[in-house]
Amino acid sequence: MKQSTSIQDYLKRIYELTEGGTSASTNDLARELNIKPASVTGMIQKLAADKPALVEYQKHQGVTLTKDGKRAALEVIRHHRLLETWLVQTLGYSWDEVHEEAEKLEHVISEDFERRIAAALGHPTRDPHGELIPTEDLKMPLENSTPLSSLRPEQSGTLKCVKAADTKLLRHLEGLGLIPGAEIEVTDYSPFDHNLTIKVGQKTTVLGLSITRKIFIGER
Amino acid sequence: MKQSTSIQDYLKRIYELTEGGTSASTNDLARELNIKPASVTGMIQKLAADKPALVEYQKHQGVTLTKDGKRAALEVIRHHRLLETWLVQTLGYSWDEVHEEAEKLEHVISEDFERRIAAALGHPTRDPHGELIPTEDLKMPLENSTPLSSLRPEQSGTLKCVKAADTKLLRHLEGLGLIPGAEIEVTDYSPFDHNLTIKVGQKTTVLGLSITRKIFIGER
């Protein structure tokens, strides 16, 4: 019932890649996990063959998580996001520094430890990037936000979440005031390159699609 | 330069077993690590053969740590003891609950994390059991205490440290007031079974050798 670090990483990535409803391809998984596609095939075949199967898998069709697999993935994700929150709140990490550390800790902490930090933090619902934290009974809350890339001039909202782990990018966004809670207004859109011009506080910035896709906006 | 979890465990145990100046035997190591002696032989041969050798080893003579091995061991021990301190101080763990959790975390935390918790705790010198925490430059401070088992009637002192990980024992000792800082006086000694009668506060207790060997007493 307790998975290895490797397996937990597979499950977490599969969860992320299948959030949109599509199945996760061997190649995508390999890229996300920084391993070779051939290695992925081996592992997902094993995960699909296991007694209580953690993934659903048909040759050349990609993988999805089973009920059990999803639970296990949400457990890891809960660990990760609680840890990030806690590193920021109690040890003064900044949001661009927490990812790596949480990535290692998430695999080794006990359920007891998880409960203790959740309680100490007041049972937070979002991590420092604004990502939703799965509940204690391992349900993922509904996200009511849309990617910034889908907004158009005149539209506005509150920055809910930044889906990124890259230190440089996060620092850059922070410099622009683009952190969870920020009020944003779209002032211009360029249909050719999908650039958006937005106003955050006093500042006006132009952002490309590769960034606007990672920023999620919700109701004020 | 970064060792696997297994190797770190070997080094830590070897450090502990050789603190008394003697070398660590294959069997003792196997017992401490809960693995078979044959497996220990294989690993220590590898550690001794490595480019910068971590252990000194001659067939049938047991192992000791090299300079490099000692540094690596102290790094792990520092992690472990800082973590225990920190689990107790910030998450409300009791001294009998921290061992297992620290045992897993010690292998994955970064140097940055180590520095942050050390600073947050005010650079403590002892962990919740009173064990000395290696300094940031990886020197083990001198311990100026002796085992309770070496004291005799009329002698007294302050409890400095309890070298034990067993939950039951630790809870028992706590119930008797035998925690770091306690003032202790020896009132009786039985030369046949080495039992000691001691007074802690109001309480008088008789302790066997297996316990008195694990309790360390120092100057008031």
Next chain:
DNA sequence: AAAATAATTTAGGTAAGACTAAATTACGAG
């Protein structure tokens, strides 16, 4: 000092989980 016993080492094996190279399958263009 030889025999019995205990400790240690050798030899060979297994399981995870990665890799490379080669084979196969799927898919888009003509």
Next chain:
DNA sequence: CTCGTAATTTAGTCTTACCTAAATTATTTT
């Protein structure tokens, strides 16, 4: 529909770190 490319899978290797069984070395007893 067939060819070429891209994605995927198969097959076979490697490393780490454990295991068991058998052989060897050390130590203790008689």
